[in-house]
Amino acid sequence: MMLMGRGMFSNHQRLAADCQKNLQKIYLAMCIYDLDNKGTFPAIEGATTSEPPLSLLVPRSTTVTEIFICPGSKENKLPEGEPFAKRRVSYAYYMGRSKLDGAEALLMSDRQVNGLPKIKRQQMFSENGKGAGANHSKSGGNLLFCDGSFRMAKARALHDYLLPTNVVLLNPKP
Numbered sequence: 001m002m003l004m005g006r007g008m009f010s011n012h013q014r015l016a017a018d019c020q021k022n023l024q025k026i027y028l029a030m031c032i033y034d035l036d037n038k039g040t041f042p043a044i045e046g047a048t049t050s051e052p053p054l055s056l057l058v059p060r061s062t063t064v065t066e067i068f069i070c071p072g073s074k075e076n077k078l079p080e081g082e083p084f085a086k087r088r089v090s091y092a093y094y095m096g097r098s099k100l101d102g103a104e105a106l107l108m109s110d111r112q113v114n115g116l117p118k119i120k121r122q123q124m125f126s127e128n129g130k131g132a133g134a135n136h137s138k139s140g141g142n143l144l145f146c147d148g149s150f151r152m153a154k155a156r157a158l159h160d161y162l163l164p165t166n167v168v169l170l171n172p173k174p
Helices: 001-036 051-055
Strands: 089-096 106-110 143-146 150-153 168-170
Touching: 001 089, 001 106, 001 143, 051 106, 150 168
Parallel strands: none
Antiparallel strands: 089 106, 089 168, 106 143, 143 150
8 A cells, every 4th residue: 555655756856857857848849939039928808717828828839739748638739830829728827927036926826726816825726636626636836937937836835926007817717
């Protein structure tokens, strides 16, 4: 029984690490987009989910779309090299951010429980492995910051993640 538990823990760790690799690759695509678009990350006025602005990265900044699906989620694969605005991805996006916002400003994360700003100790990801925010079951989720750094977070926010007036948190489609 202990071996099975260790194997499952290893699988969760592997999926979280693969998710972090996806976020790193998305960050590189965003930096390319930033260079081509006068220092801005993707944005679409009136967007209500993360898919439309993130889809702007394809095919100019990347042709790889598998990176927009968290390995820990049960989302369907995306067609390679094609924009995916009308499909579904796994990641939440803080639209309105720029690289200049720095190391403490969230840029992306795994799907969150909702699209609201989070205060310290507020639920950010699923605590029971079900519903919204459950990309990594009840293990929490990955956070990507504007400087390209990332970390795994528990289900409840360790810090306040408030939104300036020019930033909106877009969760993926339900």
